[in-house]
Amino acid sequence: MYRDKFNIPENHSLNLTDNKVKNTEYEEIEIEYFDEINENDKVVAKYVVFETAQKKPPFGLNISYEKLDLEGNRILFKDLGNPTK
Secondary structure: OHHHHHOOOOOOEEEEEEEEEEEOOOEEEEEEEEEEEOOOOOEEEEEEEEEEEEOOOOOOEEEEEEEEOOOOOEEEEEEEEOOOO
């Protein structure tokens, strides 16, 4: 699903490394961690995806992600908005 959004080259893979869920009274935030692996099996970038779902009306959903270098510095942040609209 995210390969296209992240513009991952065809010869690279995207591996889910961790997944966490945070709940509050008003929203649930799913946080997914990915590594981008090149053709030499080396990690070349990391991604963190935030899927935020509101539990109360208007029940919105928002997806955003950040791309990190190997030291954890943010290279890019992108808000993908609500995928259902």
